[in-house]
Amino acid sequence: MEWTLKEDRVAVIALHRCGYAPIQIFNILKNLNITKRFVYRTIKRYNEDSSVDDRSRSGRPRSVRTPAVIKAVKARIQRNPKRKQKLLALQMGLSRTTVKRVLNEDLGLRAYRRKTGHRLNARLMDLRLKRCRALLKRYAGKKYREILFSDEKIFTVEESYNKQNDKVYAHSSEEASNRIPRVQRGHFPSSLMVWLGVSYWGLTEVHFCEKGVKTNAVVYQNTVLTNLVEPVSHTMFNNRHWVFQQDSAPAHRAKSTQDWLAAREIDFIRHEDWPSSSPDLNPLDYKIWQHLEEKACSKPHPNLESLKTSLIKAAADIDMDLVRAAIDDWPRRLKACIQNHGGHFE
Incomplete structure (x- = not known):
């Protein structure tokens, strides 16, 4: 119980x-941070009213935030929960402060940012459900820490920008614009495709896909698999058992790629076992890429070479505690996907 x-x-x-004098009561209860005046006033009020409850206060009755107004706001929000406070205030002839207090204090509502997600239909949800169950069973306990997760992402030379969280403290918007330069965006900025592998035990080297060269099965095998994936058996995993994960990109699910991995006795998650359309189940997608982009693209780059240098440095400096936390979150995400019957869960 809260002490009030x-x-x-x-x-x-x-x-x-019990017969104690006011000064004695004060000395006994002073650890409660009460004053002598409080003791005397409490005793006086008790002698007058025989009660320790608050007295009723006479105040001006509400004239704007009335039950009828609260009911009307509630009805409008139920019909359309995406309403903007400013527009709602104009439509109802209320101040924005009144609308905000009705929503927050009277209705207990808060505004939350809408979330985006990959498109899922009934077939994909059913596949995600079945494959998540199989993966959770296959990598029960700590076996998931044996997986080398991999993924590709396109980076541009432009500055990373989050509309929701990138704020500038200033006295006015003009001052903010003068203190911090605008985030500039152009048409078709220079970009590059990056491949990376992460596990509980470390990261592979950052691989930059060659510009203008289509990453088909042969190119993928000769560059990524040969130079980056195969060596981790002796380096990252120190000859221990490990598992390679890749998504269902054409070069990854090609029969020649699957045969290439099998011929070298590399245990891997086959494309028919990995949930497609599931960036929310890959640690790179739901955590690592965002961190690397924030570090490497905190400012715009003059060219691709500058971007490459920053990405290599960001990957080399990454805190392994962050990587391990993301990978340890993987089983929970599988369970959340199962609980939502293969649908979105975040």
Whole structure:
């Protein structure tokens, strides 16, 4: 139970009824941070009213935030929960402050940012459900820490920008614009495709896909698999058992790629076992890429070479505690996907 002002009064009156003088009560209860005036006033009010409850207060009755207004706001929000406070205030002839207090204090509502997600139909949801169950069973316990997760992402030379969280403290918008330069965007900025592998035990080297060269099965095998994936058996995993994960891109699910991995006795998650359309189940997608982009693209780059240098440095400096936390979150995400019957869960 929370200790409130009423409990202070009860303690004072209890001692008063036992015959203690006000000054004695104060000395006994001073650890409650009460004053002598509080003791005397509490005893006086008790003698007058025989009660320790708050007295009723006479105040001006509400004239704007009335039950009828609260009911009307509630009805409008139920019909369309995407309403903007400013527009709602204009439509109802209320101040924005009144609308905000009705929503927050009277209705207990808060505004939350809408979430985006990959498109899922009934077939994909059913596949995700079945494959998540199989993966959760296959990598029960700590076996998921044996997986080398991989993915590709396109980076541009432009500055990373989050509309929701990138704020500038200033006295006015003009001052903010003068203190911090605008985030500039152009048409078709220079970009590159990056491949990376992460596990509980470390990261592979950052691989930059060659510009203008289509990453088909042969190119994928000769560059990524040969130079980056195959060596981790002896380096990252120190000859221990490990598992390679890749998504269902054409070069990854090609029969020649699957045969290439099998011929080298590399255990891997086959494309028919990995949930497609599931960036929310790959640690790179739901955590690592965002971190690397924030670090490497905190400012615009003059060219691709500058971007490459920053990405290599960001990957080299990444905190392994962050990587391990993301990978340890993987089983929970599988369970969440199962609980939502293969649908979105975040």
